[in-house]
Amino acid sequence: MLVRYLSQIGKYFLMLKEVFNKPTKWSAMRQLIFKEIDDLIIDSLGIVCFISFFVGGVVSIQTALNLTNPLIPKYLIGFATRQSVILEFAPTFISIIMAGKMGSFITSSIGTMRVTEQIDALEVMGVNSLNYLVFPKIIALLLYPFVIGIAMFLGVFGGWIASVYGGFASSNEFITGIQQEFIPFHIAYAFIKTFVFAMLLATIPSFHGYYMKGGALEVGKASTVSFVWTSVTIILTNYILTQLLLT
Amino acid sequence: MIEVKDIEKSFGDSKVLKGISTIFDTGKTNLIIGQSGSGKTVLLKSLLGIHTPDKGTIAFDGRIYSDLTPDEKRTLRTEIGMVFQGSALFDSMTVEENVGFPLKMFTNKSAAEIKERVNFVINRVNLINANHKKPSEISGGMQKRVAIARAIVNNPKYLFCDEPNSGLDPKTAIVIDNLIHEITLEYNITTVINTHDMNSVMEIGDKIIFLKEGILAWEGTKKEIFKTDNEAITDFVYSSNLFKKIRKAQNKGDL
Numbered sequence: 200m201l202v203r204y205l206s207q208i209g210k211y212f213l214m215l216k217e218v219f220n221k222p223t224k225w226s227a228m229r230q231l232i233f234k235e236i237d238d239l240i241i242d243s244l245g246i247v248c249f250i251s252f253f254v255g256g257v258v259s260i261q262t263a264l265n266l267t268n269p270l271i272p273k274y275l276i277g278f279a280t281r282q283s284v285i286l287e288f289a290p291t292f293i294s295i296i297m298a299g300k301m302g303s304f305i306t307s308s309i310g311t312m313r314v315t316e317q318i319d320a321l322e323v324m325g326v327n328s329l330n331y332l333v334f335p336k337i338i339a340l341l342l343y344p345f346v347i348g349i350a351m352f353l354g355v356f357g358g359w360i361a362s363v364y365g366g367f368a369s370s371n372e373f374i375t376g377i378q379q380e381f382i383p384f385h386i387a388y389a390f391i392k393t394f395v396f397a398m399l400l401a402t403i404p405s406f407h408g409y410y411m412k413g414g415a416l417e418v419g420k421a422s423t424v425s426f427v428w429t430s431v432t433i434i435l436t437n438y439i440l441t442q443l444l445l446t
Numbered sequence: 447m448i449e450v451k452d453i454e455k456s457f458g459d460s461k462v463l464k465g466i467s468t469i470f471d472t473g474k475t476n477l478i479i480g481q482s483g484s485g486k487t488v489l490l491k492s493l494l495g496i497h498t499p500d501k502g503t504i505a506f507d508g509r510i511y512s513d514l515t516p517d518e519k520r521t522l523r524t525e526i527g528m529v530f531q532g533s534a535l536f537d538s539m540t541v542e543e544n545v546g547f548p549l550k551m552f553t554n555k556s557a558a559e560i561k562e563r564v565n566f567v568i569n570r571v572n573l574i575n576a577n578h579k580k581p582s583e584i585s586g587g588m589q590k591r592v593a594i595a596r597a598i599v600n601n602p603k604y605l606f607c608d609e610p611n612s613g614l615d616p617k618t619a620i621v622i623d624n625l626i627h628e629i630t631l632e633y634n635i636t637t638v639i640n641t642h643d644m645n646s647v648m649e650i651g652d653k654i655i656f657l658k659e660g661i662l663a664w665e666g667t668k669k670e671i672f673k674t675d676n677e678a679i680t681d682f683v684y685s686s687n688l689f690k691k692i693r694k695a696q697n698k699g700d701l
Contacts, residue, residue, distance in 0.1 A: 221520075223551070224550070224551055224552075226550070227550055227551055234538075311537075312537075315532055315534060315537075316530045316531070316532055316534040317534050317535075317536055317537070319496060319530065319534065320528065320530060320534040320536075322496065323494050323495075323496070323523065323526060323528045323606075324523060324524070324526075324528075324547075324548055324551065324552075325519075325520045325521075325523030325524050325552070326551060
């Protein structure tokens with residue numbers, strides 16, 4: 200079992216090496232990158248905005264409902280919402296949701312290409328299929344921090360709307376809260392995490408799609424396995440980065 | 447010309463190819479036939495470089511594949527056209543984009559030149575009004591034509607086809623077979639076709655090699671196939687009722 204996992208990890212790093220080998224012609228690559236930006240980034244914005252706004256709202260309501268002691272200032276609602284959204288919700292939990300959305304899309308699209316011999320066709324023509332398929336996804340996901348930036352803004356905004364219009368805190372109290380004890384490095388920490396998660400989101404589902412064997416049923420199975428492993432890796436990496444950067 | 451010398455290939459304990467040697471001539475339609483599991487696909491994939499043989503050599507007009515540098519292998523691959531069993535067209539591209547793909551990737555032709563060449567080969571394979579359709583919007587026979595057009599668009603020296611008429615009705619299958627044969631003669635290509643369709647053998651087989659359990663059990667022309675007393679090939683050919691009747695008629699002197 201352990202040997203199998205280690206061999207898979209080794210295969211994953213060999214795949215990464217091959218991704219940067221023998222690049223595809225730039226004129227073709229440019230089009231692929233724009234297509235991936237559209238498929239992976241633009242197509243994800245709707246769900247990210249929707250989830251961020253409402254989860255931000257729920258975080259602020261939950262915080263407000265738990266502040267039963269009248270001595271605790273109400274600006275804490277804004278403070279707690281900001282900290283939860285910026286430090287964990289936007290970078291980590293949106294990434295796990297994206298492991299389901301983007302990850303299963305990547306695994307199933309590459310897996311289907313494997314099943315229908317499209318990857319063999321690329322190889323026979325002399326195209327480095329890993330560079331052709333995975334590299335544009337990596338480049339497209341360099342824009343992923345922008346998605347998370349939007350998630351951060353909308354999460355806090357959702358919290359503000361829920362607090363103010365729900366009658367839990369005034370606008371001034373909430374805004375005081377989000378300005379309270381602001382540490383700029385927390386933003387840097389969130390974006391460093393986001394960048395690492397983006398690379399995991401591009402490569403782990405690609406790995407599972409590229410090396411899958413079998414037919415249509417196995418494409419479905421590979422998508423599920425890919426989601427599980429991407430989520431597990433994101434959570435473990437999140438722990439390691441938090442330990443390294445915040446302690 | 448492709449020269450195969452003493453090719454062996456195993457997967458785990460199972461030896462799939464057991465010392466195959468043959469020559470696939472230029473300007474001829476060479477057919478590899480045999481039952482399922484006889485090693486046809488492994489031989490074809492070895493010729494394509496998808497599988498690396500454990501032993502033996504494959505030479506493309508004197509260039510031994512295993513001795514080539516990665517750059518030379520890449521150049522050689524641009525001289526190869528391949529028609530896959532399931533066509534393997536890129537789903538996200540239109541017919542025109544699929545056909546133009548090798549030109550876009552490996553030549554410095556302008557967009558106008560690519561379009562001109564693409565239109566030429568699309569006309570050559572008799573595809574009408576399909577340029578802007580996606581592969582999922584056209585029939586299986588049309589997909590095969592697109593695959594052939596993509597395979598020949600960059601003027602290949604070698605054309606490989608894996609079961610090119612599988613899943614097609616008999617009439618379309620003959621049209622596809624004849625198209626491949628015509629293109630082989632027209633462009634003087636070395637064509638290697640993997641098939642178990644005896645109609646294809648009789649229609650276009652300039653040279654036939656018969657594999658049985660990983661061994662080259664017989665080779666010859668389509669004329670020789672009826673005259674041979676090689677048990678392995680006769681067992682295979684006359685497993686079809688149609689061919690049994692042909693043989694009976696031949697024996698009676700009716701044919």
